[in-house]
Structures are given as C-alpha cells and as structure tokens.
Amino acid sequence: MTSSYRPTAFEVAACWLPGLVPADPAPAATRRTTLRRTGEPLEAIKGAVRRAAAGRPVAVTFSGGRDSSAVLAVATAVAREDGAPDPVPVTFRYPGVAEADESAWQESVVRHLGLATWRRIVVGGGENDLLGEGARESLLRRGLLFPATMHVKDAMLRELRGHAVLTGEGGDEVFGDRRSRALLRVARGQGRVGTPRRAALASLLPGPGRRWREHAATARSTAALTWLTRGTTARLADEIARDAAAEPLSYARGLRWLRRRRASRVFLDTFGQVAAEHDVALAHPLLDDGFLGALGARHPWGFADRTAGMRAVFGTLLPDAVCARSSKASFNRAYLGAATRDFAVRWGGDGVDPALVDVGGLRAAWLSGFPPGPTSLLLQQAWLASVGAEAAR
Structure with a gap:
C-alpha cells in the first residue's frame, strides 16, 4: 500500500506543491571531486543506468521526446558495452489524440539505435483516463496522490514486474531555462539589445528583486487558470515566485536546487512506491x-539553449534532428477524456472548496475540448467526494 504525501486543499486546487526541502549535506571536497570521480556527463549517466539495472532486464518508458530518447540511447549504449540484452522501449499510443502522436519520432530513434524489440501499447477505452476504471480502483485503495497520473501507472507496471524501468523525467528542468541562461547568452555575444540583455541583468538582481519580477511573470500565467478564485491564483503566483527566486545563479548549484523542489521530491517518492508494489525498480537517470554533479562540473554555467545541452551530452548517440527538435506532444486529452466529461456533466459541485475554486469555471474547463491538466487533482478529489456521498445515502 502506498503511504505517500496527501496534498492540502490549496495544493489540490493549485495542482502543485510549492516549497523546497532542506538541502542534502554534500561536503565541499566531494563537490570538487565530482568530475574527477565520474568523468564526463555521458559517462556519469551511463553509471546511473548501470546502477539502476543491477542485473534486471531493462525497460525504458519511451514517448519519442528528446528526454526519453536520450535515456533509451544511453541504456542501449550501456547494454552493448556490457554485453547485456538491449533495453526494451515501452511506448503508449493514443488513437484519436492527434497531439499525442509522436510515432514518426519514435520510429526514427528506434531505427537509429537498431533495437529489435519494441513494446507498443495502444491505449483506448478510457484505460489512461484519470477517472477510468483503473484510476478509480487506485483512488479508492490509495486515496489522493500527487501527481494525479500516479493512479494510471498500475497497468504498465504490472506488465514490467521484475524489470528496471528507466524514465526521461527531469529533462525539461535539467536542460531548460535555468537562471544562468540569459547571462550566458549575453556573455557569448548571443543576446540582442533589448529583452535578452534585460533578462541577463534581471538574473543578477538580489532575492527581493527577483521575487518581484518572478511574481509579475507568474501572475500573468496563473490568470489563465480561470477555475481558481483570485485569492488562489494570487497565492499560487506568490508561492511559485518565492521558490523561483531561491534558484542559485550558477547552473551547477541550480541543478542541486532542482533536486530540492518539493513537488519533484514527492513525485519521485510516490512513483517509486507505486512501482515497488509491482517489484519494479524505477530510476530517473536525468535526475x-x-x-x-558531473554535468554541473563540466558546464558550470549551463547551456545557451536546450539543444546545445542535448548535443553536448547526447550528440554522439542520437540523430541531430532529435537533439534539436522543438516540437512537443501534449497528453491532456489522453488523461482527461470521456470519463472526465461524463463525471463533469453530472457533478453537483461537491468535493472542492469554493473559497479556492470557482465551481462553474471548473465544470466548464472539464467540458472544454482540451481539459486543462492542472485540474486533475480537483477532478479526482471531487470524484472521491461523490463516491462518499453516494455511500452515505
């Protein structure tokens, strides 16, 4: 039984866990010798894959995106260096959800790596819906979990019992727009006069100034969360800005800061617990x-853009088109489908806090053509409340 963190009412509404966990103690001498001990970042991530495998057959959750492609390529290289069986990519396909279709990219990567075995699972009939049959069973057994997608993992994990399963989690954060990026671009002469240079100067602001700037930017984004009350969006913007303002300037230290984000820590812990119920050893090599440590030691100020980071670490293993791609799939409708709409139509507004959530706005969001992912915890909380109300009758 998973005994994971239960989100608060605000966290359910926000679909986010703000805050940072205490830093793990790491002696300075250990940090200084990281690169010498692990070698280049590519060798370091190969070591992570070897430790994760530990004699088990290896599977990689593979969407065809840059991050899962990189992990699959590293796992393949490790297997062939060690004389072990190739890893098996495991891919979910969603008929009727065009924006989730990455089949062309998937086929390109598998062909490039020369993999003979590839498990492609066609998901239909609400199997992946956050209120599908599997999700409802998990919700009744485990209660609310963060993130909501934890309740649709059992089917995959049952199929992979006894495996080491590698994911591409963390790539967006590790190779994404860290605080040092704007400064690095200007230092290398890549920043035009105007916005890039203003961003570089902003990255040097002291904490209160950065927090004010982050709050202004975040408030514009949270205004689009029309199912939340103004007080909730204001609090969410403030919480996100506070955490973002704590990011160190250097890329190397920023990577350690990433590991301290509470949402990430709870997600990884919960996913690991769900996997362990099925005798699956779950690992996230990019984190x-x-x-x-090796990445930060070799590239202490990071990369000018995401493509540069992918090329620097994985360029010898992947087609350049994969390292450089800018498109990204969306899976919202794969998770929030017919079962979500059916529930929204008959939902009476129970199970959510009206001080935090606009009930009419939330129902409209669920019934829209593209239900927003950040409503997922509210959806499951409302469903649990409806089940309790029916049982009480």
Whole structure:
C-alpha cells in the first residue's frame, strides 16, 4: 500500500506543491571531486543506468521526446558495452489524440539505435483516463496522490514486474531555462539589445528583486487558470515566485536546487512506491545525483539553449534532428477524456472548496475540448467526494 504525501486543499486546487526541502549535506571536497570521480556527463549517466539495472532486464518508458530518447540511447549504449540484452522501449499510443502522436519520432530513434524489440501499447477505452476504471480502483485503495497520473501507472507496471524501468523525467528542468541562461547568452555575444540583455541583468538582481519580477511573470500565467478564485491564483503566483527566486545563479548549484523542489521530491517518492508494489525498480537517470554533479562540473554555467545541452551530452548517440527538435506532444486529452466529461456533466459541485475554486469555471474547463491538466487533482478529489456521498445515502 502506498503511504505517500496527501496534498492540502490549496495544493489540490493549485495542482502543485510549492516549497523546497532542506538541502542534502554534500561536503565541499566531494563537490570538487565530482568530475574527477565520474568523468564526463555521458559517462556519469551511463553509471546511473548501470546502477539502476543491477542485473534486471531493462525497460525504458519511451514517448519519442528528446528526454526519453536520450535515456533509451544511453541504456542501449550501456547494454552493448556490457554485453547485456538491449533495453526494451515501452511506448503508449493514443488513437484519436492527434497531439499525442509522436510515432514518426519514435520510429526514427528506434531505427537509429537498431533495437529489435519494441513494446507498443495502444491505449483506448478510457484505460489512461484519470477517472477510468483503473484510476478509480487506485483512488479508492490509495486515496489522493500527487501527481494525479500516479493512479494510471498500475497497468504498465504490472506488465514490467521484475524489470528496471528507466524514465526521461527531469529533462525539461535539467536542460531548460535555468537562471544562468540569459547571462550566458549575453556573455557569448548571443543576446540582442533589448529583452535578452534585460533578462541577463534581471538574473543578477538580489532575492527581493527577483521575487518581484518572478511574481509579475507568474501572475500573468496563473490568470489563465480561470477555475481558481483570485485569492488562489494570487497565492499560487506568490508561492511559485518565492521558490523561483531561491534558484542559485550558477547552473551547477541550480541543478542541486532542482533536486530540492518539493513537488519533484514527492513525485519521485510516490512513483517509486507505486512501482515497488509491482517489484519494479524505477530510476530517473536525468535526475541522478552523479549525473547532475558531473554535468554541473563540466558546464558550470549551463547551456545557451536546450539543444546545445542535448548535443553536448547526447550528440554522439542520437540523430541531430532529435537533439534539436522543438516540437512537443501534449497528453491532456489522453488523461482527461470521456470519463472526465461524463463525471463533469453530472457533478453537483461537491468535493472542492469554493473559497479556492470557482465551481462553474471548473465544470466548464472539464467540458472544454482540451481539459486543462492542472485540474486533475480537483477532478479526482471531487470524484472521491461523490463516491462518499453516494455511500452515505
């Protein structure tokens, strides 16, 4: 039974866990010798894959995106260096959800790596819906979990019992727009006069100034969350800005800061517990401490853009088109489908706090053509409340 963190009412409404966990103690001498011990970042992530495998057959959750492609390529290289069986990519396909279709990219990567075995699972009939049959069973057994997608993992994990399963989690954060990026671009002469240079100067602001700037930017984004009350969006913007303002300037230290974000820590812990119920050893090589240490030691100020980071670490293993791609799939409708709409139509507004949530706005969001992912915890909380109300009758 998973005994994971239960989100608060505000966290359910926000679909986010703000805050940072205490930093793990790491002696300065250990940090200084990280690169010498682990070598290049590519060798460090190979070490992470080897530790995760530990004699088990290896599977990689593979969407065809840059991050899962990188992990699959590294796992393949490790297997062939060690004389072990190739890893098996495991891909979910969603008929009727065009924006989730990455089949062309998937086929390109598998062909490039020369993999003979590839498990493609066609998901239909609400199997992946956050209120589908599997999700409802999990909700009744485990209660609310963060993130909501944890309740649709059992079917995959049952199929992979006894495996080491690698994911591409963390790539967006590790290779994304860290605080040092704007400064690095200007230092390398890549920043035009105007916005890039203003962003570089803003990255040097002291904490209160950065928090004010982050709050202004975040408030514009949270205004689009029309199912939340103004007080909720204001609090969410403030919480996100506070955490963002704590990010260190250097890329190397920023990578350690990433590991301290509470939402990430709870997600990884919960996913690991769900996997362990099925005798699956789950690992996220892009978030491995050894890899992050080597990456920060070799590239202390990071990369001018995401493509540069992918090329620097994985360019010898993947087609350049994969490293450089800018498109990204969307899976919202794969998770929030017919079962979500059916529930929204008959929902009476129970199970959510009206001080935090606009009930009419939430129902409209669920009934829209593209239900927003950040409503997922509210959806499951409302469903649990409806089940309790029916049982009480």
